[in-house]
Amino acid sequence: EDQVTQSPEALRLQEGESSSLNCSYTVSGLRGLFWYRQDPGKGPEFLFTLYSAGEEKEKERLKATLTKKESFLHITAPKPEDSATYLCAVRGTGRRALTFGSGTRLQVQP
Amino acid sequence: KAGVTQTPRYLIKTRGQQVTLSCSPISGHRSVSWYQQTPGQGLQFLFEYFSETQRNKGNFPGRFSGRQFSNSRSEMNVSTLELGDSALYLCASSFLIEETQYFGPGTRLLVL
Numbered sequence: 001e002d003q004v005t006q007s008p009e010a011l012r013l014q015e016g017e018s019s020s021l022n023c024s025y026t027v028s029g030l031r032g033l034f035w036y037r038q039d040p041g042k043g044p045e046f047l048f049t050l051y052s053a054g055e056e057k058e059k060e061r062l063k064a065t066l067t068k069k070e071s072f073l074h075i076t077a078p079k080p081e082d083s084a085t086y087l088c089a090v091r092g093t094g095r096r097a098l099t100f101g102s103g104t105r106l107q108v109q110p
Numbered sequence: 111k112a113g114v115t116q117t118p119r120y121l122i123k124t125r126g127q128q129v130t131l132s133c134s135p136i137s138g139h140r141s142v143s144w145y146q147q148t149p150g151q152g153l154q155f156l157f158e159y160f161s162e163t164q165r166n167k168g169n170f171p172g173r174f175s176g177r178q179f180s181n182s183r184s185e186m187n188v189s190t191l192e193l194g195d196s197a198l199y200l201c202a203s204s205f206l207i208e209e210t211q212y213f214g215p216g217t218r219l220l221v222l
Contacts, residue, residue, distance in 0.1 A: 036213070042216070043114075096166055097143070097166050098211065
C-alpha cells in the first residue's frame, strides 16, 4: 500500500527565513511525486512533478528535490504570500491513483 | 486556458437525501478524478474516469458513484447522505491518465 508522511505538520517562519518541508514515501514503483499548494477553502494548486531520484525543479522561491525515499520542498526567503498548506502526493505502479500526505501548514510572518 | 470548474460551490443537504456534483475539466483533458477532503482524513481518492469509463476506484461505499460524458465533463452522485459525508469534494483533470492532475475549486457539502 502506498504511504506518504509529511513533516512537520505545521511550520511558522519569519519573512526571509528559509526552510524545508519533508515528504517521506513508500510506493511500489514510483510513477511520479507531486507537490501542491492549497489555500484555505480552495482547491490544490499544482507546483511540481518529479519522476526519478536526483531530479530537481524550481519555481520562484520554491525548489523540489527527490530521493528514493523522500522529497524536500525548499523555500528560500519566504514571503507572507507563501503561507498555505503544502501537499505531497505519489503515484505508484500498483494503485495508480494519487495517495496524498496530510500536508504541512506553513505560516510566514512579516 | 480556463481551469477546472465545479458546480455548485456550496451545498447544504439533510441526512438521507442525495446530491449530484458537476465537474468540467480543462479543455482538452480527458481524464477526471474525484477526491474527498476532510480535516480528519485529508485528501482521499474516490474514482477516476477516462473516455467515459471508470478506470480506478477508491475505498468508498457504493453510495458514491460517478460518470463521465462524451465531452469529458463528469458528475458524481452521493445517495442516502450521512453526516460524515460533509466534506470538500474536489475534481481534478489531466490530459491522460497518470499525468499531472489540476484541481478545481471544490464543492463544499454540508450534511445536516
